[in-house]
Amino acid sequence: MSSAAIDLQGVACTFVSKDAPGQRYTAVEGVDLQVQAGEFVSVVGPTGCGKSTLLNVAAGLLEPSKGSARIFGEPLTGINTRAGYMFQSESLMPWRTGIQNVMAGLQFRGVPERQAREQADDWLRRVGLGGFGDRYPHQMSGGMRKRTSLAQTLVLDPDIILMDEPFSALDIQTRQLMENEVLQLWAEKKKAVLFITHDLDEAIAMSDRVVVMSAGPASRPIGDFAIDIPRPRDVAEVKTTPRFLELHAAIWAVLRDEVLKGYQQQLRKVA
Numbered sequence: 001m002s003s004a005a006i007d008l009q010g011v012a013c014t015f016v017s018k019d020a021p022g023q024r025y026t027a028v029e030g031v032d033l034q035v036q037a038g039e040f041v042s043v044v045g046p047t048g049c050g051k052s053t054l055l056n057v058a059a060g061l062l063e064p065s066k067g068s069a070r071i072f073g074e075p076l077t078g079i080n081t082r083a084g085y086m087f088q089s090e091s092l093m094p095w096r097t098g099i100q101n102v103m104a105g106l107q108f109r110g111v112p113e114r115q116a117r118e119q120a121d122d123w124l125r126r127v128g129l130g131g132f133g134d135r136y137p138h139q140m141s142g143g144m145r146k147r148t149s150l151a152q153t154l155v156l157d158p159d160i161i162l163m164d165e166p167f168s169a170l171d172i173q174t175r176q177l178m179e180n181e182v183l184q185l186w187a188e189k190k191k192a193v194l195f196i197t198h199d200l201d202e203a204i205a206m207s208d209r210v211v212v213m214s215a216g217p218a219s220r221p222i223g224d225f226a227i228d229i230p231r232p233r234d235v236a237e238v239k240t241t242p243r244f245l246e247l248h249a250a251i252w253a254v255l256r257d258e259v260l261k262g263y264q265q266q267l268r269k270v271a
């Protein structure tokens, strides 16, 4: 039996179609995807191919219509309690300060207030926000809110981190800083990461493996590339190396047609 951190076998997800409510739409089908403990895996693919759907399956937020999800060898039933999440959208509670946001998950788990505050304070410092814990989300920049979200996720010390385009709303400089910081924090603790992104450069720069999904319907992985660029990496610097460019060309050769198919489908939906 596989003891991968995440092991999706033969996963299919069928929804009632958003465009035609009487019909059903199979977003993903026949998906086998594993993330080993300590491995950083990115999933790329055309818009609407089912990347977030797979993440939701791994999170236990969505039960697959077919197939199975196992977490460290155990069948996943209900919410994946070994995982922490970071989504594209804001996850901070606007009525709580930064530190109160970071503490919330610990308090929910029954950690006493003082201990929770100490751990939250420590994580705020590690993400570069020491001394800013008393700010409310509306008093923070987009980058500070992301850092706070990162602290909120990591303070719970999850074995698996699920990230769905966490930095897409950030400007390019802040984004590169955050990507490097995530890599540094990941290198310290080596959690399993499943990272969803539209951005092939980001996927290659961050990951051990990049999985390419086909265009929908019934998307499935059609490419699986080991990223053999040495670590530690600086996400901006690696993009100029010959190996990065080779990998980029090889992956883009697979991804390009799917992106075009995905784009055509979007146009048909709009027409």
Ligand SMILES: Nc1ncnc2c1ncn2[C@@H]1O[C@H](COP(=O)(O)OP(=O)(O)OP(=O)(O)O)[C@@H](O)[C@H]1O
Pocket (backbone or CB within 6 Å): 015, 016, 017, 018, 025, 027, 045, 046, 047, 048, 049, 050, 051, 052, 053, 054, 198, 216
């Ligand atoms: N709850 C749902 N009900 C109906 N259709 C859904 C539901 N969730 C997802 N879908 C459809 O399944 C497909 C895959 O969606 P998903 O959000 O997983 O794609 P994605 O690859 O993450 O997209 P993007 O790259 O644009 O973020 C889309 O066509 C979407 O409309």
